[in-house]
Amino acid sequence: MAYITGNRTATATFGQRLTELREAVAQSYGNWRVYRRTLNELNQLSNRELADLGMNASMIKRIALEAAYGDNV
Numbered sequence: 851m852a853y854i855t856g857n858r859t860a861t862a863t864f865g866q867r868l869t870e871l872r873e874a875v876a877q878s879y880g881n882w883r884v885y886r887r888t889l890n891e892l893n894q895l896s897n898r899e900l901a902d903l904g905m906n907a908s909m910i911k912r913i914a915l916e917a918a919y920g921d922n923v
Contacts, residue, residue: 885918
């Protein structure tokens with residue numbers, strides 16, 4: 851037997867959904883730009899400079915992802 855555990859009704863208009871989509875795309879693009887900027891800046895540092903910051907080259911991608919998307923990555 852099947853059960854319905856949730857019910858959604860379409861309360862948002864097309865314009866509202868389009869606005870939400872635009873905001874989601876803008877947020878995603880902003881996160882991507884933070885990721886790329888962080889990645890580029892860290893890649894320009896020498897191994898010595900990274901060590902001074904308590905990092906090494908293998909950590910750069912993970913640090914950039916965390917900077918852009920948080921700890922949920």
